[in-house]
Amino acid sequence: MKKITLIAGARPNFMKIAPIIHAIEEAKQEGKDISYRLVHTGQHYDKKMSGSFFEQLEIPEPDVNLEAGGGSQAEQTAAIMTSFEKELQNNPADLVLVVGDVTSTMSCAIVAQKLHTKVAHVEGGIRSNDWTMPEEINRLVTDSITNYFFTTSEIANENLRRSGVPEKSIFYVGNTMIDTLLKQRPRFRAPSAWKDLNLKEKNYIVMTLHRPANVDEESQLKALLDEIVLHSGDLPLVFPVHPRTAKVLKALNIEHPRLHMIEPLGYLEFNYLVANSKAVITDSGGITEETTVMGIPCMTLRDNTERPETITEGTNELLGTDPKSIKPAMAKLFSGNWKTGGIPHLWDGKTATRIIDKILTFNDL
Template structure:
């Protein structure tokens, strides 16, 4: 029996591990040779992650929540490592599977290796080459001590090979986030704001901003939002906003009749809005993936991306963090000249099946 400990620390991690859990459950049912333990580090407290959240993803609640939220980067890393060490010693595993690039990913990989437990990294090899982002440090450290890499793109494969990873450690399987998106797409749920704001398909824009480069510099945030408002004609701008960002907006007196700040939405509600939007303006990496698969134009307010396939094959464009860059992109959007996007290899809803097939083959 393979015993796999799966780590999740923030809401997007659960979207990535849900299909893996489904695939393990099927393998256990079919062959009885694989089981898992789901560890939630509690890195991000999210009031939307209630029982209904796990019901929507059709997965059981985590076996344990380490409740390691808050603190500085170093404090949180230390708290997760101390708690997960006790957890893994009490519940040994053949493999620790980490996903994405949050602090929990790096911290739990370190603990696993020091306890002589092999590590698999789902989404290994992606790079922004921007060391000012905590996520990039997490990726680099995690990938330097990973045994098996499950990758989303050929670019990720190349990054790993250039860093000295051997071919037989790299498995190009696709994107589990897209497994979840395609499975849940029929279940997208209309949020209350749809009727409250009188939204109409293709006639509004969804915004998300959370990166410090965009929201912590107050004049930068004000200039960016002013520029968005000035160049989006008469369309409503729907902005699900983190409470921290909401306070900054309030302090800056940023308001406009077309700018609608709303409470954070559930996964099914948020993607209902994205699927029907004219475009998405974001600084999130995961949303660029989902928008590309749903063929929704996406403008990314960052100077780099670890997901270049969303630009070369998808519907995403890298606008940058300079507000002056926005206007030509929005002009192109409104002139109907946005690229259509195409299928991204192996982003087909079957990634988790491929991961489990690999785990069945390798000698843990």
């Protein structure tokens, strides 16, 4: 019996793990000797992560919530490691599988290796080369102690090779976030804002901003929003606002009849808005992957990205953080000259099955 412990620390992690759970369940039904335990570290408290959230993803609630959230980066890392050490000692596994690049990813990988448990990293090899981002440190540390790397792109494979990872440890499988997107796409549903704002297909822009460089500095956030409003024609701007961003916006007293600041949305509702929008403006990494697969023009307000394939192959453009970059990007969008893009290799909804099929072949677990 191969016993796998799956780690999730924040809402996007569950999107990446859900298809892996489905693939394990399918393998079990086929008589394969495999089981899993789902550990939520509780890194992010999210009031939307109720039972209905897990129902939407069609997965069970976690076997345990370590409730290790809050505090500084160091305090959070320590809390997760302390709690997960007890968890893994009480419930030993053959393999600890971590996803993405949150603090839980790194913390649980360290604990697992110190308890002589092998580690698999889903989304291994992703790099922004920006060491000011905590996620980049998490990626580098995790990948330095990972045994099996499941990657989303040839770029990630090359990053790993350059850092000395042997070819036999790298498995190019695709993107589990896209497994979830394709599975859930028929179930996307309109949020109340669709009717309340009288939105029309391809006739509004979706915005998300949460990175400190964009939202913590009042003058930067104001300059970005002013430029977006000024150059977005007569389109409604729909902005689901993170609570922390909301405080800054309130202090700035920014209001405009086309700028609609709404509450954060669930997965099915948010992606309904994205799928039907004219374009998305964001500083998120995951959203750039989803827009690429859905063929929606995407403008990323960051100076770097750990997902370059969304630019080289997809519909994403990296604008940087200079507000003046917004005008030419909007002109390109409205002239109909935005690139069409394509879907990266293996982003086909079957990634999780490839991961579990591969794990079942490992003889050293």
